[in-house]
Amino acid sequence: MQPTTITRLLVPLDGSAEAAAAIDPALRIARSLQIPLELLTVHDPIHGKWAKDIDDIADRLAYDRVEVALVGAGWAGDVISSAVSEQPGTVVCMATHNRDRFSRLVVGSVTEHVLHHVPAPVVMIGPHYQPGETDGGFQRALVCQDGTPRDASSLATAESWARQLNLELELVHVAAPGEEARAEPRLHGAAEHLRKGGLTTTTTILTSSEPATRITEILTQRPGALAILNGHARVGLTKFVLGSISSKLLEHSPIPLLITRSP
Incomplete structure (x- = not known):
């Protein structure tokens, strides 16, 4: 896989605090490169796993290139993969949940699907992630x-x-x-x-x-x-x-x- 220029950070959200933890590192990268940061959620009224307050989350971020995508239907794994394929240079930044039980990720989980099917590098955030001491970029x-x-x-x-x-x-x-x-x-x-x-x-x-x-x-x-x-x-x-x-x-x-x- 040939590395490409990073053009967009994509953060999938499902309404949980765990998923939202990925916003911090994605924001640091986006600010450093002055590229869009897109918050993505897939509307799932049946299971309730979608970020109902995604617009409020975006409004609270001190960055003027935050975008919001609310997808009306589909499985999150497929939606994320499609979003990456549509724009080369997109980097997914996502957090794992404790329910993934790290030692044996459940086949068919969104995490496992993204890691196997998205060709670009993926930034993963675990449950013990500690935000940086400053708002600056990674050094x-x-x-x-x-x-x-x-x-x-x-x-x-x-x-x-x-x-x-x-x-x-x-x-x-x-x-x-x-x-x-x-x-x-x-x-x-x-x-x-x-x-x-x-x-x-x-x-x-x-x-x-x-x-x-x-x-x-x-x-x-x-x-x-x-x-x-x-x-x-x-x-x-x-x-x-x-x-x-x-x-x-x-x-x-x-x-x-x-x-x-x-x-």
């Missing part, structure tokens, strides 16, 4: 690497987002005990490539037999940052329904996760 992105060829996808997305949002990059890898030396040349090589392209880049190699726990710890130490990981690697969507490192990170991360996909 740093942690790029999670797992040592497979699919790291190239997260690196390409990281480079694209870093240039658009003026981000500093930190490449992070969790090595198994005794494997640190093997990881260093690869990680430093990737960092040097990004530096030659004019991007401020550092590397962090961690050691642990529990990568999800160790990565969560470092995410906690980077408040106000953004994390980027590949959705088809070991931290990936192929294991999302059954439980994976990515689902654990999403459950516990205090910062947004930008989940990208390999071709």
